[in-house]
Amino acid sequence: MLRKLLISFLAILALLATASASLTEVRQDFLNQTATFPATNVMTSPSADGSYLITVYLDQPAGGTVVAFVAWTDENGAPQQYQAFDGSGVFAVRLQAGTALTVATSGTVQGSYNLFVDGVGFWN
Amino acid sequence: MRSLHSLAVVSLLAVALPAQAELTRVAKDFLNRTKVFSATPIMTAPTSDGSYVISMFLNQPPKSKGAVVATLRWTNEQGAQSRILSIQDNNLPQGTVFPIRVAAHTRVTVETSGTVGASYDLFVRGVGFWVPGTGNSSLSDYHKNLLQWTNATYPNRQTVFTAPATDKSYLLRVNINEPANTGTDIMCLSILSTDEYSRSLTNTACANLDGAPAMMEFPLRVKAGTAVQLITFHAGLPMWGGSPTYNVTVDVIGF
Numbered sequence: 001m002l003r004k005l006l007i008s009f010l011a012i013l014a015l016l017a018t019a020s021a022s023l024t025e026v027r028q029d030f031l032n033q034t035a036t037f038p039a040t041n042v043m044t045s046p047s048a049d050g051s052y053l054i055t056v057y058l059d060q061p062a063g064g065t066v067v068a069f070v071a072w073t074d075e076n077g078a079p080q081q082y083q084a085f086d087g088s089g090v091f092a093v094r095l096q097a098g099t100a101l102t103v104a105t106s107g108t109v110q111g112s113y114n115l116f117v118d119g120v121g122f123w124n
Numbered sequence: 125m126r127s128l129h130s131l132a133v134v135s136l137l138a139v140a141l142p143a144q145a146e147l148t149r150v151a152k153d154f155l156n157r158t159k160v161f162s163a164t165p166i167m168t169a170p171t172s173d174g175s176y177v178i179s180m181f182l183n184q185p186p187k188s189k190g191a192v193v194a195t196l197r198w199t200n201e202q203g204a205q206s207r208i209l210s211i212q213d214n215n216l217p218q219g220t221v222f223p224i225r226v227a228a229h230t231r232v233t234v235e236t237s238g239t240v241g242a243s244y245d246l247f248v249r250g251v252g253f254w255v256p257g258t259g260n261s262s263l264s265d266y267h268k269n270l271l272q273w274t275n276a277t278y279p280n281r282q283t284v285f286t287a288p289a290t291d292k293s294y295l296l297r298v299n300i301n302e303p304a305n306t307g308t309d310i311m312c313l314s315i316l317s318t319d320e321y322s323r324s325l326t327n328t329a330c331a332n333l334d335g336a337p338a339m340m341e342f343p344l345r346v347k348a349g350t351a352v353q354l355i356t357f358h359a360g361l362p363m364w365g366g367s368p369t370y371n372v373t374v375d376v377i378g379f
Contacts, residue, residue: 052297
């Protein structure tokens with residue numbers, strides 16, 4: 001029985017190792033926000049320098065002037081920022097190990113707004 | 125005992141597999157089209173509001189003189205939205221990448237308009253984030269990093285990946301940076317590829333002296349069996365030789 005379990009366990013591990021485990025998902029939704037908010041973590045900090053493709057998508061009613069700022073520290077230790085002026089964007093990120101990828105908003109809120117930060121993490 | 129064994133296996137799979145199933149694939153190809161076409165769904169309507177990153181790649185054979193416009197239409201929480209991509213008669217393929225939000229039970233469609241030359245191809249590809257039932261998760265990925273490099277690779281190329289035995293669509297994410305410095309030596313990177321019509325394509329970005337990363341995100345259609353390669357070089361002459369420390373990362377999603 002134990003041998004059978006062990007074989008199954010190893011087989012599953014082998015299967016997982018060969019699957020596309022090197023793509024991970026980033027997703028953080030900020031729904032029905034009625035005020036701007038300060039820098040907020042989007043995901044858990046990676047344990048090694050990492051590569052990401054990040055998308056930002058901001059929905060707000062006419063009259064709103066909310067802008068989203070994504071900030072991170074690159075592998076050189078330099079602070080970086082992406083500002084989604086027109087509400088949405090796709091951009092590449094190199095994130096230093098142990099540092100945070102954050103998003104903050106500023107501007108005038110009209111009613112409420114939704115902000116979606118999504119992405120793909122790439123791992124060798 | 126058998127049921128205990130099965131339970132253990134199922135439990136292990138249940139714990140381990142969700143990490144694989146988060147990202148779904150969107151893929152719709154329109155090959156060798158000789159006419160424009162009306163609004164056509166590119167995927168199953170989601171059952172809940174969903175987020176996607178979508179790429180469109182529009183191409184035509186050499187010497188084809190079409191001027192085709194592709195229009196992607198979707199509905200988000202605010203209403204109807206659209207995005208266009210056009211190809212001119214210069215024969216160069218065009219691509220774009222952008223995020224969309226799709227309201228539950230609404231369609232995402234693509235249509236074409238304009239003048240068709242001999243023919244054209246349109247590839248709509250994307251990734252859905254936690255959107256069950258709108259695609260499958262058969263995504264592949266490739267990576268190529270040059271970390272802490274102090275030389276240009278020029279004139280040598282580094283292979284990022286080699287396409288399989290069929291023409292395929294990819295989405296590339298490229299980053300090049302060098303730490304902020306007071307010098308004048310800027311390092312550049314080109315991604316070299318071959319499209320389905322055997323044309324050589326080059327996408328280039330150069331680092332910034334203030335430390336800001338240079339980034340590119342673009343779709344590619346890669347001819348079967350050909351390699352996608354990168355080469356780094358100095359922005360000024362000579363293009364080869366020692367350089368400031370720089371980093372290059374190239375990540376690829378294969379659809």
